[in-house]
Amino acid sequence: MILPKSNRLQPDQVAEITHIVEGFGCKIQPIVGAVRTIYAIVGDERDELMITRLEGLDYVERIDRIQSPFKLMDKRSDLATHRLTIGGVTLGEELFVIAGQCTIDPKNPEFFYETAHAVKEAGANALRGGVWKPRTNPYTFQGDTKSLEILMEASRRTGLPVDTEVMEESHIHLALEAGVGTLQVGARNALNYSLLRAIGKAIADRPNAVLLKRSIHMGPVNEFISAAEYIAAFGNPNVILCPRGTTPTLDGYRNHPDESITPLLKEKTWAPVVVDPSHSVGKAAYVPACALAAVAYGADGLCIEAHVKPSAGIGDDPKQALTPEALTKTIAQARALWNLLRS
Secondary structure, three states: OEEEOOOOOOHHHHHHHHHHHHOOOOEEEEEEOOOOEEEEEEOOOOOHHHHHHHHOOOOEEEEOOOOOOOOOOEOOOOOOOOOOEEOOEEEOOEOEEEEEEOOOOOOOHHHHHHHHHHHHHHOOOEEEEOOEOOOOOOOOOOEOOOHHHHHHHHHHHHOOOEEEEOOOHHHHHHHHHHOOOEEEEOHHHOOOHHHHHHHHHHOOOOOOEEEEEOOOOOOOHHHHHHHHHHHHOOOOOOEEEEOOOEOOOOOOOOOEOOHHHHHHHHHHEOOOEEEOHHHHHOOHHHHHHHHHHHHHOOOOEEEEEEOOOHHHOOOOHHHHOEOHHHHHHHHHHHHHHHHHHHO
């Protein structure tokens, strides 16, 4: 990783370092920060002659070599000071909460608008809503592109930034064109490297973020972080890691709750961790306790399913969405615990 003496290199300087590293089978990927741009060496950076040539340039402050499967996401990288701000909240500085419906019902948009206002009143910082949905059964509701209009209208009415899941390349472009701020990658696509690359390319020059869920199988921590590297490698490091429960399931819960991996992630990466307690336990009655456990383990935020009338919802909402009253109480308790742990 190349750190320049100035805030960013000039085009001729970028061309020079690119020419040097390409001679050793590597390439340069600029990572643009708010104050400073750093230049990642993508490829095998162990060649001493390449490093020597780069260090000899008068505009290079230093070269940091990170022998890790995830050079950009690694806690020792120069992105360690990178911070992500969504909806006026800088993750890591206060508890960040995303909430909203599992699935937007295009036939009943008022439910989503009411939920959006309830989510804001409950104290959430961002709004989630499922436009396209992965379903095990091919005959169940798969989502509807029309719901994207409902999602963005709710954002306009409340002023909340939005998060929605994308499952294929066409979804990425539709979501970005509509104004979705955070693209979500679900558990079934968490290791879909083609999709991760496509997202990385699509947001390379944008301020958008990606909420990357942990794969549905019991994926190793390094595998999870490496999946995030696929996105960040194209120049946008705004990636959020989201544990959401894994298989094999635990009797009584939808999945095997995995909020306890938060400290393990934080030992290896600087990336913020936002836990999804709704999919972990899969039952509304258990979600508040799981949310508090996530905060106790050091999570930077929560992603919670909520609905003004869960019984009238579609998708997972009838069984795992919190009512506005339960969401308000859970957010208040989670923020109190967050503040207590940092006092």
